[in-house]
Amino acid sequence: MDQPFRTVLAAFACLAFFAWGGTARAQSPDFDFYVLSLSWSPTYCATQQGGRSSQQCDGGERYGFIVHGLWPQYEAGYPEFCRNREPQRVPNALGETLFDIMPSMGLIGHQWRKHGSCTGLSQKEYLAETRKAYDRVRIPDTLAEGEKQLTLSTAQIESAFVAANPGMTTRGIAASCEGRQLEEVRICLTKDLQFRDCAEVDRRGCQRSQIDVPPAE
Known part of the structure; x- marks a missing residue:
């Protein structure tokens, strides 16, 4: 291979490295707001996937709402799996600080890679x-207890959160619902964690007239 051709290949490889990977360049956080997704743990733990999550579902703790994730959003759509300079894996020592509200290293790692990276x-x-986003939200007493099965409309669930959280x-x-059961409550927050409206997220809520809220066991 002659020297000029090697030089061209080297230059191309250099450009490809900076364009596509290596230690990827940080992506600008140009999203519009956050969604804090609170998962109702009893519904998740009754699924096949939840049955494989021993840390959350078989660890002896009684969970009601846990954090599914904090998601950056556009007014329509959302970014995901963004390139940045951080490692893919979240160290156990860091993830464990959230175990009281997000009791799974698998969940924490996935949320970082898919959403936190953006x-x-x-x-x-x-x-x-x-x-901080979790601490910003007060769980309504009727839902925080999780002591008995409830059957509520989505409007009742949302109104209970609104009544407990000024603004x-x-x-x-x-x-949102999984079949006939409460799956998650998704709350929209500004980048400085103030409550805000979000038309697209609101439209995608559960359309059932009533859903069950299984007890936390």
């Missing part, structure tokens, strides 16, 4: 922001 934050900053409106929250 925030422009470091792993430590993203998990700290997740904690939240029913246009900024959506309850």
Whole structure:
């Protein structure tokens, strides 16, 4: 191979490295707002996937709402799996700080790779922001207890959150369902964690007139 051709190949390889990978360049956090997704653990643990999550579902703890994730969003759609300078894997010592509200290293790692990587934050900053977002929301007493089976409309669930959280409106929250059971409550927050409306998220809430809220066991 002659020298000029080698030079061209080297230059091309250099450009490809910076364009596609290596230690990937950080992606600008150009999203519009966050969604804090709170999963109703009893519904998840009754699924086949939940049955494989021993840390969350068979660890002896009685969970109601846990954090599914803190998701950066556009007004329509959302970014995911963004390139950044942080490692893919979340160290156990860092993830364990969230176990009281997010009791699974698998869940924490996946949420970092899919969503946290698009925030422009470091792993430590993203998990700290997740904690702050969770602390920002007060779980209504009727749902926080989880002592007995409830059957409620999505409007009742959303209204209970609105009543417990000044500044939240029913246009900024959506309850989702898994079949006939409560799956998640998704709450929209500004980048500085203030409640805000979010039309697309609100539209995608559960359409059933009533859903069951299984007890936390």
